[in-house]
Amino acid sequence: MNTPQYRFGENEVDPATRQLTHAGHRLHAEPKVFDVLVLLLRHRQRVVTKQELLDGVWGRMVVTDGVIARTVMKARKLIGDDAAEPTMIKTVHRVGYRFVAAVDEVIAAAPSALADGATPGAAPGRIAVLPFVNDTGDPQQAWIELGLMATAVDELVHAIGAEGVVPVAELLAALGDSDTDPDSDTAAPLDAVVATLGNALGPVDIVQARLSHATRAGDFALRFTTLGPASAGRSGVLDGSDPVRLSRQWARRLANALPQVPSADTRFAAAAHARARKALHEERWGSAARLLRVALDLLPHDPELQLDHACCLAGQRDPRAEGVLHSAWLDARAAGHAGREQRALQLLAACHHSRGNFAEAERLLGDGLRIAEAAGDADAELQWLLCGAQTLTCLDKPAVASWMLDRAEQLSLRLDDPVAMARLLDVRGRLALYRADVAHALASFEAAAPLNERHGLNAAAAHGLAHVGHCLLDLGRMADAAAHYQRALDHAERSGNPVAIGLCGACSVRHAPPQDADALLARMRSAGAPPATVALAEAFALGRRGLLRQAVAALDRAGHGMAHSQSFGYHAAVLRTRLLVRLGRLDEAFDRCEELRARAAGRLQRAMLGSSLHLRALVAHAEGSQRSALALLHDSLGAQGPSIARADARLDAVWLHLKAGDRAAAHALLGEAGPFMQAALASGYVPALRVQAAWQSLVDTGRAVLHDSESHGLPSLHDLACDRGARRERGPLPSPAMQGLRDTASA
Template identity: 25%
Template sequence: MATPLIRFGAFRLDPQARELFENGERVDLPLSTIECLIHLIRHRDRPVGRDELASAVWGRVDVSEVSLSHAIVRLRRRLGDDGNAQRVIRTVPRLGYRWVMPDTVEEPAGETPAVAADAVAVAAPPARGGLAIAVFIVGATVALAFAVFAWRMHERTPDTAPPPANSALVLPVRVDAGAEWAWLRLGLMDLVATELRRGGLATTPSETVVAQVQARGEDGVDLPAAWRVTPHVAHEHAQWHVRLDVHGATRDLAIDARAADPLRATRDATDELLIKLGRTPPADDGDDDALAAATLRQRAHAALLANQFDVARRLVEQAAPGLQASPEIALIRAKLAFYSGDYEGSRRQATELFAQLPPGADAGLRARVANTLASAHFRLARLDDAERVYADAIRIAQDAHEPDVLAHAYLGRGGVASQRVRLEAAAADFGRARTLFEAGNDPLGVAAIDLNLAINAMQRGQPATALPLLERVRTRLRALAAVDALAATEVTIVEAQLVLLDHDGALATSAAFVAPDNENGNPRRRWQFTFARAAALAGSGRLDEADLLLARLRDASDPDADAIARALAESLSGEIALARGEPARAAEYAAGALTPVLAAFNREQYVQAWCARIRALQRAGAVADAAAEIERLRAQVLAPGDGAMADPGAEVLLALAGAEQAEAERRPELALQHYADAMARATARAVPEELVRVGAPYVRALVAAGRVDEAASVHGRIAAWADRDLRAAWSAALVYHALGQAAAVDASLARARALAGQRSIAALETAVR
């Protein structure tokens, strides 16, 4: 049932959407203030204590009295009340506050009239990536119903939904001035976009526009917006002339402004545009020092948008010492380090900057710094720190009413929850971020959310659901020319293809991963690509090529910065050694993968590496050691902790390890019991890789026990993949040999030989002779 709406006076409150309307127009208030309003109204039958209100709104009671008082003052002011009249909110001495407005009524949500088209929601309540290392673009507990609702809403929402009526898109500036002013092309573009956004227009992020311009040219930009702004700037007669050509669905506008400084002229033109659109221009920030700082900030930001990291670095280094010491420039330095793959350097710089910004400083800046710091923590697998700082960024951005910063903070916190297999909390934050990105006309942000929802589906054991969504995201990101996000998406597609046993597809997707032009200026990304390509090669039996890539990763990657990629490489090397029949080497490789950083960042891959080590010990004859490892693994799998969901995929692997251990201990009946348990778990999840991983050795054990009918039944569950997966083809050959069907044995053996590549099938050849 929908949450009832609440009416009082000229106001209508939607508690579920966290929206307040006055006479049908949405009222802009920080989310914390809306939460205060909701809690006071819902408990209007009694006074609400300050601690209770702080806990309900901020999740803790140690919120400063100033924050709580400001929220109440803001509410009173917006509702036409004050501390003297107290007609709406009454102060209860030594206790707290009480809602006292008469005629406050609830009504069913379905009776609410339609909201005006330009009423944009400020959302109420950014994974493991593909193959464990496709990291989110960054980078609350709710009921399952919310996650399902959010997913279904996405499925039935077309990609070509009309833009919000108050949305704008700003193209790069056409500059008629000397070469030394070329930076104005992107610098003034971002200035116009920022000012329009501050004036209340949902303006597409500049980096999204720039990426598509680079890929398609200005005429090829195809992004939704109600207003399309093309700026021009020229230096004429010692003055700067700025013109904004604005195209809308029903009318066009032309704005002109002149000033001695290009930034001043641009701000004047943007102010006039906002006024003509019925918006209030933002307050000016002022003096010559502020203008100089803004000039440097815009030039550096322009270089960042164009992926010209060296240019941005030189601009900052050549600036006056006073400007170099400004917090905005310090943030640019931290972002430069981050985008260049120096996550530890970014963390140090952002930590120092955040400590230098007192709580009373520019809240929007503090929130952006917090997001950068949290993102660095995330990439360094410091998940506790990332979660804590993302929570700080959310709180600060809410109070500062910075929806774009808030969206990225929710995306990042959702990523942390996803890494920890807290999938419902992750889906909730992704839903909050998506609402904000859509309201802000940010298609790249929306695509990032869909990427993370697909990763979430992979974690739930739903690769067949994830893959079509990933392919749609890839199409959108290619159109947006979003290189970094596209890389993460394609790596995740490879993972989905591998678990769906589409080895040819994984090879095709990863074919360009190790090309020299795919490094994107970030060595961290290079090794993610390398590992993904090696996994695709190994899945197709091309073991030498996979080994070569993994050796390159080991030799050239950084032991600290690339610790996750190196751990994954050790795990895959262990699997390859097992496929070659080298259990001792496999056990060593797998042991090298069992690092704390992999355990923190990718629990599923950690469990897989541990199971590979157990299997290697079993095959090497170290049966007692393998048994001890299983008990240690069982203790971790069955007690995930930290609020995480139970991991059904890990439980499948654990049941399979128990079956193979019983076989190694020569206890065939117990082994068959464990195999049956593992197969039941795999069947419930219906993930092809898990079905074949369990089914093939189960068939072998049943044939060895003379239970041919049961073996044929189990093989039937994996037979669909016998033409593309070596293990399923092997299973078919064993079953047909047990049934005495020689022609079918020959056909299955031929398929196994074709699929084997460099994997040994000598045991199969012996078994069916």
């Protein structure tokens, strides 16, 4: 049967052999990318809809529009089409794509089954790797003859399947039955070996390699020659210091040059890999890890599988991720695979970012961005800009981060990438929070959430909805925030992302009605939330029930698992200090305040400094020093931006001013918090209700009625009911540390 080949520009596509060449050089194309390109070429007279691409390339697999867009971008990159001003593959917005360049369709005759002397019904040719020839002159290197031969055969088996390679034992048996010397320097004996092995084994391609010393001291040169119908004329030289690595590189190069018929194992691994890629795209790390293990069992040396496995480890916050990613980056660099090298570098930068090593992440991001710009890779440049903006925000460089986001927005609009746009909006929201612009942050997060939901990115949607909840809390809309945390937990459960489940579950437990806490904790455990986040959520629930000692014990269980997240560690430290204040363990609470202040750094620096001052004010008030507490509360208000923590500090300050009879100061503070108070009162926020009642009593009766008893305390401690026996745990009052603090604040 005759098969068409397509030629356009310097490109040639042969669907029969699944080969794509550019200017005479064969290109490596991912299976889906090649299938999309062929489908567009076959129907170039019309627009191919996205649904047709889904049906024709992905079949029954469930993929998003973003996957199609990225596959088309990879196809453009392979054939040299400009994504900004395409001249070959045009995007028809909201419909699909069309191939518009001039194409020559060449009908090539199918190869004859009797070519090169083959007999009818003969099996396809196999590769026979001869024993390596030791040209080093060193008898101690005699092991290379069979040792490197076995290494190369093993690499070829993994690359093209066992059915395409002659086993070592079978080859040696066939050579032993003949008088042919494969180590001769002349070409005639190799021809004789081809004929001899062809008679014994059927159609084969002979490969012979010679190892000698290279010009540079300590290096070796591996020269190889091939003979046979599939690989005749191929030869070359590889240099390096490790003979074993040279033999593997040579085997991989040979495998890439041969026409390959995928084995059943290879096809099964490819199917598992495709499903794992979809799970990685949606940040379903557990599902991706299971699928990648299946694929790696079948293709353990596949570099794309290894890199995806490293990506999965990074997503699961596995400590092995950094080392695996570094190795994958070096391997991709040595192989000259630019796309894989950039992806490994980007994942390595993200890994450093997640560990709080922002300076190293910035260095790697700068290197990657320069590489992408030099290569003209708009898609890679877009991803580098988004990662860089997020890291620079944490490094207190908002101006450069804002410039990067503006550039990223131009690229995402030009590339028509809605997934990148959703991530861009998320980073813009984080930058707005850093600038204390809660309203703009809320608008950005609310715009990103539906994009993530529409494209099935459940983990990203969960994180985005949780950020919406944070912003609503900062604005005093408590009931709306609790509802968004519940929606976020639903998406996190669908994603299977344990980090997202832990974050959204802990927020839901903290802000949902107390009677819902047990059900939410059960959901977190069954969905696979990290034990540390479950323990933190338990501490919030126990504290609200007045079981303060049990809450401290839960925080002790959570402590070791909080090292990977500055945010979780911050909230755990704040809760622990508040619990210690309610328990009367004031010296220990004061020490915790100092630890929190000393750890203040990164994107949470202002929040941690402000909270440490607020917590010290709680300790001072518990010691009976109202003046010190008020001074610390005012310092706290100046140290942090608009947030629920700052609002709580303001309410505590208003309470103390009312208690001191300073109506003017209380009125001034309440006036500055007008919008927050209106929203908080409408949501039934207890501290706001208590302050409002005290103020109203002052207006009505001329004196404030304050319930500042042991069971209530300052308004910000409303969610921690006093534990019985707390009075018995108090140490001698005041402590020396607190006496010094009081004297300093009074001065």
